[in-house]
Amino acid sequence: MSSPDARTALQLRSLVKKSGELEVSLASVPIPEPGANxxxxxIEAAPVNPSDLGLLFSAADMTKAVASGTAxxxxxxxxxxxxxxxxxxxxxxxxxxxxNEGAGVVVAAGSSPAAQALLGKTVAMIGGAAYSQYRAxxxxxxxxxxxxxxxxxxxxxxxxxxxxxxxVETMRREGHSALVHTAAASNLGQxxxxxxxxxxxxxxxxxxxxxxxxxxxxxxxSWVCDTSAPTFLPDLxxxxxxxxxxxxxxxxxxxRLAGQILSCMEAAINRSAxxxxxxxxxxxxxxxxxxxxxxxxxxxxRSFGMAWGMGGWLLFPFLQKAGKDKVSxxxxxxxxxxxxxxxxxxxxxxxxxEALRLDNIAVYNxxxxxxxxxxxxxxx
Amino acid sequence: MSSPDARTALQLRSLVKKSGELEVSLASVPIPEPGANxxxxxIEAAPVNPSDLGLLFSAADMTKAVASGTAxxxxxxxxxxxxxxxxxxxxxxxxxxxxNEGAGVVVAAGSSPAAQALLGKTVAMIGGAAYSQYRAxxxxxxxxxxxxxxxxxxxxxxxxxxxxxxxVETMRREGHSALVHTAAASNLGQxxxxxxxxxxxxxxxxxxxxxxxxxxxxxxxSWVCDTSAPTFLPDLxxxxxxxxxxxxxxxxxxxRLAGQILSCMEAAINRSAxxxxxxxxxxxxxxxxxxxxxxxxxxxxRSFGMAWGMGGWLLFPFLQKAGKDKVSxxxxxxxxxxxxxxxxxxxxxxxxxEALRLDNIAVYNxxxxxxxxxxxxxxx
Numbered sequence: 103m104s105s106p107d108a109r110t111a112l113q114l115r116s117l118v119k120k121s122g123e124l125e126v127s128l129a130s131v132p133i134p135e136p137g138a139n140x141x142x143x144x145i146e147a148a149p150v151n152p153s154d155l156g157l158l159f160s161a162a163d164m165t166k167a168v169a170s171g172t173a174x175x176x177x178x179x180x181x182x183x184x185x186x187x188x189x190x191x192x193x194x195x196x197x198x199x200x201x202n203e204g205a206g207v208v209v210a211a212g213s214s215p216a217a218q219a220l221l222g223k224t225v226a227m228i229g230g231a232a233y234s235q236y237r238a239x240x241x242x243x244x245x246x247x248x249x250x251x252x253x254x255x256x257x258x259x260x261x262x263x264x265x266x267x268x269x270v271e272t273m274r275r276e277g278h279s280a281l282v283h284t285a286a287a288s289n290l291g292q293x294x295x296x297x298x299x300x301x302x303x304x305x306x307x308x309x310x311x312x313x314x315x316x317x318x319x320x321x322x323x324s325w326v327c328d329t330s331a332p333t334f335l336p337d338l339x340x341x342x343x344x345x346x347x348x349x350x351x352x353x354x355x356x357x358r359l360a361g362q363i364l365s366c367m368e369a370a371i372n373r374s375a376x377x378x379x380x381x382x383x384x385x386x387x388x389x390x391x392x393x394x395x396x397x398x399x400x401x402x403x404r405s406f407g408m409a410w411g412m413g414g415w416l417l418f419p420f421l422q423k424a425g426k427d428k429v430s431x432x433x434x435x436x437x438x439x440x441x442x443x444x445x446x447x448x449x450x451x452x453x454x455x456e457a458l459r460l461d462n463i464a465v466y467n468x469x470x471x472x473x474x475x476x477x478x479x480x481x482x
Numbered sequence: 483m484s485s486p487d488a489r490t491a492l493q494l495r496s497l498v499k500k501s502g503e504l505e506v507s508l509a510s511v512p513i514p515e516p517g518a519n520x521x522x523x524x525i526e527a528a529p530v531n532p533s534d535l536g537l538l539f540s541a542a543d544m545t546k547a548v549a550s551g552t553a554x555x556x557x558x559x560x561x562x563x564x565x566x567x568x569x570x571x572x573x574x575x576x577x578x579x580x581x582n583e584g585a586g587v588v589v590a591a592g593s594s595p596a597a598q599a600l601l602g603k604t605v606a607m608i609g610g611a612a613y614s615q616y617r618a619x620x621x622x623x624x625x626x627x628x629x630x631x632x633x634x635x636x637x638x639x640x641x642x643x644x645x646x647x648x649x650v651e652t653m654r655r656e657g658h659s660a661l662v663h664t665a666a667a668s669n670l671g672q673x674x675x676x677x678x679x680x681x682x683x684x685x686x687x688x689x690x691x692x693x694x695x696x697x698x699x700x701x702x703x704s705w706v707c708d709t710s711a712p713t714f715l716p717d718l719x720x721x722x723x724x725x726x727x728x729x730x731x732x733x734x735x736x737x738r739l740a741g742q743i744l745s746c747m748e749a750a751i752n753r754s755a756x757x758x759x760x761x762x763x764x765x766x767x768x769x770x771x772x773x774x775x776x777x778x779x780x781x782x783x784r785s786f787g788m789a790w791g792m793g794g795w796l797l798f799p800f801l802q803k804a805g806k807d808k809v810s811x812x813x814x815x816x817x818x819x820x821x822x823x824x825x826x827x828x829x830x831x832x833x834x835x836e837a838l839r840l841d842n843i844a845v846y847n848x849x850x851x852x853x854x855x856x857x858x859x860x861x862x
Contacts, residue, residue, distance in 0.1 A: 193758030378573030
């Protein structure tokens with residue numbers, strides 16, 4: 103192993119103290135020994151996904167964050183409101199590693215053939231603690247990257263690709279034939295757009311700005327609706343009528359958007375209604391909230407009949423429901439289309455220490471479209 | 483037949499005019515001839531359920547209702563707001579019969595054995611147009627009432643009983659073991675309470691007033707939470723922890739209650755959590771909105787993790803999903819427990835003409851607990 107101290111390495115940690123303070127820092131941890139069926143990955147690249155930020159900064163008010171420590175071992179602290187502390191009870195005073203996914207090189211392997219087969223290979227991994235210099239984990243939580251793919255190419259190959267594929271799978275499994283996506287200009291949204299074009303699935307993209315609409319159109323999106331346009335609701339109804347989309351995946355969460363999508367679906371369906379039903383159309387309309395970019399309450403006017411559902415959607419429960427064979431099929435597709443359909447773009451590459459600089463946090467914690475950080479745990 | 487004019491009879495009608503006016507009146511309609519598999523029911527009693535009021539008065543502002551016509555043939559008109567007219571397009575200028583269910587005596591029958599078997603019998607019926615003096619309908623939409631049961635006993639024997647049974651069935655089918663009900667002191671709520679006691683199912687009753695809580699306790703309810711109590715949220719969490727209820731049926735619809743139920747479910751589940759999960763508990767929590775007593779927007783703070791769902795719930799789609807055998811089983815139970823578990827109580831018995839008096843409308847259109855009207859279409 104190439105670490106100067108072969109016995110310990112750096113790992114990013116997030117700690118919520120009983121006192122109501124968040125502390126994010128770099129810890130020195132022993133480099134683990136891989137078990138029989140495990141591999142040890144030297145992690146070279148790990149993305150900061152919105153799903154990581156929740157664990158990383160918890161409910162802290164990062165506008166009040168304070169930096170201390172040294173440039174190599176920075177410490178960031180920030181206050182957490184009293185209201186939020188209640189739901190954090192199970193993580194109080196537990197220093198937690200962070201990072202859903204990453205990629206790197208297998209530098210040691212357990213005795214099992216599956217583990218040995220990966221030795222020396224570049225792999226992507228999922229399973230937490232990716233913001234670490236080294237990570238031991240079961241061989242089957244790794245995805246062997248195709249020849250020529252770098253760790254940076256494969257760093258985001260689980261969460262976004264499988265989420266995007268999972269949305270299309272969920273659409274099919276639940277009997278819908280077209281779908282809606284919000285925050286559609288995101289890395290994930292662009293991936294989903296490419297998948298839908300490749301698979302011939304009609305996709306209604308909802309964005310918040312004209313330049314995001316232009317971006318999606320430039321990569322071939324047929325239906326794009328901009329919430330900032332005064333004609334947003336009629337535009338959306340038109341797109342829903344044209345596509346027949348009756349399921350939506352919403353990254354926004356708060357505000358009225360989810361309910362507006364259901365209302366516009368109902369209006370689109372009722373365009374062809376022949377009979378009045380006081381209960382609205384019999385067509386089931388579904389919105390899954392998979393993110394919470396808007397943290398304000400969700401509000402909806404019930405103007406979409408009785409055949410509707412709203413709910414949370416998460417990747418891991420979906421993968422469990424889909425089953426091993428389906429997951430293998432999806433992973434194989436990700437590997438084979440890594441540099442095309444599933445390519446990710448990063449606005450910054452940072453070391454773990456750089457990622458804890460307040461100016462950098464202020465940028466990537468906005469979760470703004472186009473601002474995505476790639477951590478490089480071994481960057482000098 | 484005993485009608486003075488054997489050829490026509492009265493039927494209550496609701497009409498929404500393109501001009502934006504609701505008109506409710508009594509029409510003279512031909513008494514139908516039953517088809518081969520049909521029976522002709524002389525309807526003696528029909529309840530006014532919340533689900534009937536939506537069709538009867540539509541979105542009209544009944545505080546601005548105006549009465550005209552005669553005492554025998556009253557006409558009620560009321561204005562409908564412009565915003566609401568859009569969703570009413572399919573019923574514009576169509577005079578619609580009203581009344582989901584009722585009961586009466588079979589006075590004529592088609593040639594089929596099933597129809598003939600009901601001749602002279604007292605039956606309950608479902609299928610609309612129950613606010614009529616006579617109604618022809620397929621024999622299998624009737625339920626033969628047990629000996630000694632009057633039409634008033636059986637008038638409410640479909641909607642509320644099958645809805646209450648449907649909630650318990652839905653709970654079981656979706657893998658939950660206890661349930662929550664709001665507006666729990668209603669006729670439906672009291673029925674559900676009796677069913678749950680009989681079946682050993684734990685039920686959390688949510689009511690809006692101390693006297694409703696007392697009523698439910700007096701009929702054996704073990705868990706009753708009153709939204710008007712300052713301790714409502716901790717009380718609810720306590721009841722949810724004690725019962726393990728993870729599914730709720732909400733008749734209120736608007737405001738924050740549905741979201742509060744999900745939040746309290748999550749808090750109850752997390753009492754026994756051993757590990758922190760940033761996505762909340764993995765236990766699926768579900769609230770079905772089956773009514774809209776509060777017509778304001780639904781609002782919720784997403785403080786219950788990601789394993790949750792909200793959605794509409796309606797009796798008829800449930801019955802379709804449950805299948806013929808299950809529905810027969812449920813109907814048989816209703817018939818055999820008609821005067822016990824499934825007994826309904828009415829605050830007023832009105833003729834159809836009396837039901838169109840503005841003072842009566844003002845009372846029953848409030849949908850207040852304890853205010854339930856039984857229409858008697860042949861009442862003089």
